[in-house]
Amino acid sequence: MDSTATYEVKDIKLAEAGKKNIEWAEAQMGALMEIKKRFEKEKPLKGIKVGMALHVTKETAVLVRTLITGGAQVAITGCNPLSTADDVAAALAKEDVKIWAYKGETKEDYYKYLNKVIDFKPQITIDDGCDLVTEIHSKHKELIPSIIGGCEETTTGVIRLKAMERDGALKYPVIAVNDNDTKHLLDNYIGTGESTWDGIKRGTNVLVSGKTVVVAGYGSCGKGVALRAKGMGAKVIVTEVDNFKALQAVYDGYYVMPMDDAAPLGDIFITVTGDIKVIKIRHMEKMKSGVIICNSGHFDVEIDYKGLKEMARSVEEVRPLVEQFIMPSGKTVICLGQARLVNLALAEGHSSEVMDTSFCGQALAVEYCVKNKGKMPASVIRLPPAIDDYIAKLKLDVYKIKIDKLDEEQIKYLSSWHEGT
Ligand SMILES: NC(=O)c1ccc[n+]([C@@H]2O[C@H](COP(=O)([O-])OP(=O)(O)OC[C@H]3O[C@@H](n4cnc5c(N)ncnc54)[C@H](O)[C@@H]3O)[C@@H](O)[C@H]2O)c1
Numbered sequence: 001m002d003s004t005a006t007y008e009v010k011d012i013k014l015a016e017a018g019k020k021n022i023e024w025a026e027a028q029m030g031a032l033m034e035i036k037k038r039f040e041k042e043k044p045l046k047g048i049k050v051g052m053a054l055h056v057t058k059e060t061a062v063l064v065r066t067l068i069t070g071g072a073q074v075a076i077t078g079c080n081p082l083s084t085a086d087d088v089a090a091a092l093a094k095e096d097v098k099i100w101a102y103k104g105e106t107k108e109d110y111y112k113y114l115n116k117v118i119d120f121k122p123q124i125t126i127d128d129g130c131d132l133v134t135e136i137h138s139k140h141k142e143l144i145p146s147i148i149g150g151c152e153e154t155t156t157g158v159i160r161l162k163a164m165e166r167d168g169a170l171k172y173p174v175i176a177v178n179d180n181d182t183k184h185l186l187d188n189y190i191g192t193g194e195s196t197w198d199g200i201k202r203g204t205n206v207l208v209s210g211k212t213v214v215v216a217g218y219g220s221c222g223k224g225v226a227l228r229a230k231g232m233g234a235k236v237i238v239t240e241v242d243n244f245k246a247l248q249a250v251y252d253g254y255y256v257m258p259m260d261d262a263a264p265l266g267d268i269f270i271t272v273t274g275d276i277k278v279i280k281i282r283h284m285e286k287m288k289s290g291v292i293i294c295n296s297g298h299f300d301v302e303i304d305y306k307g308l309k310e311m312a313r314s315v316e317e318v319r320p321l322v323e324q325f326i327m328p329s330g331k332t333v334i335c336l337g338q339a340r341l342v343n344l345a346l347a348e349g350h351s352s353e354v355m356d357t358s359f360c361g362q363a364l365a366v367e368y369c370v371k372n373k374g375k376m377p378a379s380v381i382r383l384p385p386a387i388d389d390y391i392a393k394l395k396l397d398v399y400k401i402k403i404d405k406l407d408e409e410q411i412k413y414l415s416s417w418h419e420g421t
Pocket residue numbers: 154155156157187188192216217218219220221222239240241242245272273274275278296297298299341342343349350
């Protein structure tokens with residue numbers, strides 16, 4: 001580990017490779033680069049301290065550079081022990097960003113690093129999963145009066161924040177960037193759909209065509225994962241707990257059944273529910289030998305990985321982050337990425353083009369917090385739809401795609417109730 005007072009990263013010598021990777025991402029993040037150009041001129045974040053707990057990837061580095069260009073000071077750590085790109089972390093350290101992160105962090109280091117970001121006394125927090133907000137609210141309440149607001153990146157984080165709001169525990173405003181249409185629809189659906197398979201394929205090189213794939217959860221992420229599986233020629237089973245989502249899956253052409261029934265049929269299982277113990281030991285016992293199980297939901301609780309480790313006769317890491325468990329029955333179960341986000345543990349997360357829209361949301365949410373300092377309630381807030389629309393327009397401009405405009409007659413027709421049959 002290489003460390004100074006302002007950083008701790010795996011190997012600072014990886015900085016040059018990380019810089020190249022960040023530039024690779026920048027070339028595909030045209031919408032965020034437009035915002036960066038404006039930030040350069042206007043400096044809307046001048047003097048603001050931003051503390052971040054986000055996956056330390058090349059795309060996150062582009063967001064960090066954007067915020068700094070806008071005048072902010074940034075301190076960052078990861079939001080998952082297995083998702084840090086060590087070369088990117090080294091490059092950020094070389095650029096004098098305060099950073100504490102490495103791939104394979106222990107739980108102790110994970111929380112030590114979160115607290116390094118808290119020691120920086122951020123005025124705005126950016127979270128992916130709500131760990132930073134939770135740590136501040138439970139152990140560093142003295143910081144709360146100086147915090148302008150926060151921004152949350154993912155569904156699981158928003159669920160936790162809403163629970164805090166419901167319990168009267170949330171003490172500063174947090175913008176649910178996850179709930180922007182340009183984030184939830186593109187990142188969760190398109191991004192997770194593709195990158196989950198990227199992680200599974202890079203990790204195992206398995207042929208998907210002809211396999212039976214079981215997708216647990218048919219929300220935004222599950223819909224994307226199931227669609228890509230179908231596109232590769234798999235038979236797809238969906239499991240759900242929500243009647244409407246289950247019906248949607250039926251009409252989209254998938255088999256729908258409980259996990260107990262799907263367990264003996266599947267070859268590859270993917271959880272994307274945000275829920276706990278969706279794949280239980282009793283399910284694993286029913287599975288065929290050689291199945292692959294993995295998770296692409298936020299936390300490592302969707303598969304009972306702890307139970308699997310306890311009950312297995314033996315375990316061997318047969319490829320990086322690919323563990324083969326021998327069950328008491330003699331059958332094997334292959335678990336990817338220690339049941340953590342498979343797309344970040346075994347691949348690079350979403351494509352830069354996807355993170356472009358997500359991180360436009362983060363950059364504009366930080367700017368919104370600064371502009372609305374002291375005016376927002378201590379609750380979970382959505383950005384105004386006009387900001388979402390602006391992000392969509394920026395992205396269409398990147399692709400040089402033009403769309404029609406409503407003319408006067410259409411505007412009048414759509415806003416009146418007089419004209420009928
Ligand atoms: N891998 C990534 O890069 C990535 C990206 C975005 C979001 N996420 C995470 O993925 C998870 C899902 O996000 P989403 O936006 O699709 O959420 P969502 O709320 O849209 O969908 C989750 C679905 O899971 C279902 N579900 C809940 N418990 C279940 C159970 N026991 N069995 C079967 N289905 C169950 C729900 O009914 C819901 O339809 C969250 O943890 C989110 O933070 C991961």
